[in-house]
Amino acid sequence: MSCAEKIHRGYRVDGLELLRANCGCGGLTGPGGSGVGDCCLTFSSVKQEGNKIIYLGKVTTPNTTNNYEWGYKVKKGDHEVEVQMFDTRGPKNFKFGGVEPPPLSAWTAKGWTVVDQYERPVEGTGEPLPEWCQSAEACERPVRELETAKGDKK
Numbered sequence: 001m002s003c004a005e006k007i008h009r010g011y012r013v014d015g016l017e018l019l020r021a022n023c024g025c026g027g028l029t030g031p032g033g034s035g036v037g038d039c040c041l042t043f044s045s046v047k048q049e050g051n052k053i054i055y056l057g058k059v060t061t062p063n064t065t066n067n068y069e070w071g072y073k074v075k076k077g078d079h080e081v082e083v084q085m086f087d088t089r090g091p092k093n094f095k096f097g098g099v100e101p102p103p104l105s106a107w108t109a110k111g112w113t114v115v116d117q118y119e120r121p122v123e124g125t126g127e128p129l130p131e132w133c134q135s136a137e138a139c140e141r142p143v144r145e146l147e148t149a150k151g152d153k154k
Contacts, residue, residue, distance in 0.1 A: 010046045016102040018046045018055045023097035044098025057085040060125035065090035070119040072104045074112040086126035
């Protein structure tokens with residue numbers, strides 16, 4: 001078995017897909033209110049490092065509450081898959097921009113061994129705020145009309 005088959009937007013490992021996706025907003029909040037804006041701050045990404053596939057998903061935004069991190073690492077032979085997800089137990093009135101990873105049970109059903117599994121609370125969103133955010137409470141997209149092309153205030 002090869003570690004991973006490269007497919008559109010990610011990898012297929014032992015028949016299970018790990019895919020990258022986002023809302024296509026470039027990380028900036030969009031028009032239409034918090035629903036569109038929050039989706040723009042969520043994503044999933046996946047990369048390969050040798051015989052290891054690493055998935056990262058982020059559902060948390062400055063507007064989500066009761067945020068936590070969960071994940072797992074599974075191994076089969078000399079191949080590994082690592083999943084890390086920043087998630088929320090609070091209200092989620094927006095679409096997740098990424099693609100959920102396969103559940104741990106899907107890997108164990110295919111004979112993968114669980115190396116690590118965790119769930120823990122995170123401070124804030126778990127990820128660094130974008131450059132233009134001074135704090136989570138004030139994390140709103142800068143008003144383009146008030147800036148020059150270089151991002152300076154007029």
